[in-house]
Amino acid sequence: MLSEPAVLLWGVNALVAMTIAMAKDRSAAGWLLLALLAGPLAVVVLLCLPSTGHYAAVRLEPEAMELCDSCFEPVRRDRHACRYCGAVQFAKAMPR
Numbered sequence: 001m002l003s004e005p006a007v008l009l010w011g012v013n014a015l016v017a018m019t020i021a022m023a024k025d026r027s028a029a030g031w032l033l034l035a036l037l038a039g040p041l042a043v044v045v046l047l048c049l050p051s052t053g054h055y056a057a058v059r060l061e062p063e064a065m066e067l068c069d070s071c072f073e074p075v076r077r078d079r080h081a082c083r084y085c086g087a088v089q090f091a092k093a094m095p096r
C-alpha cells in the first residue's frame, strides 16, 4: 500500500503534467488523467511533445492574436471562441 507522501507526490506530479499541458496548449484534463494513471512517465512524454503552437503564435505573430472581449486573454483570430473563458468572439474575423 502506498504511503501518504507517495500519494501526495503522485498528485503533485499530475498537477505538474496538467500545467505543462496547458502551457503547450494541450488538453489539461486529458493529461491530468493520464498522469494519474501513468505517473511521472506522462510528464516525461509530455515534455518531449512539441507545443501545439499557441504560445509560439503569441510571440511570433502578435497580429494573429486578439484580446478576448470578456477576459482579455489573447485569442487566436481563427478561433471562434475564447479558450480561456469560452466567450464567442463575434467581432473577430470569421472567414465567409
Ligand SMILES: [Zn+2]
Pocket (backbone or CB within 6 Å): 068, 069, 070, 071, 072, 073, 082, 083, 084, 085, 086, 087
Ligand atoms: Zn475570454
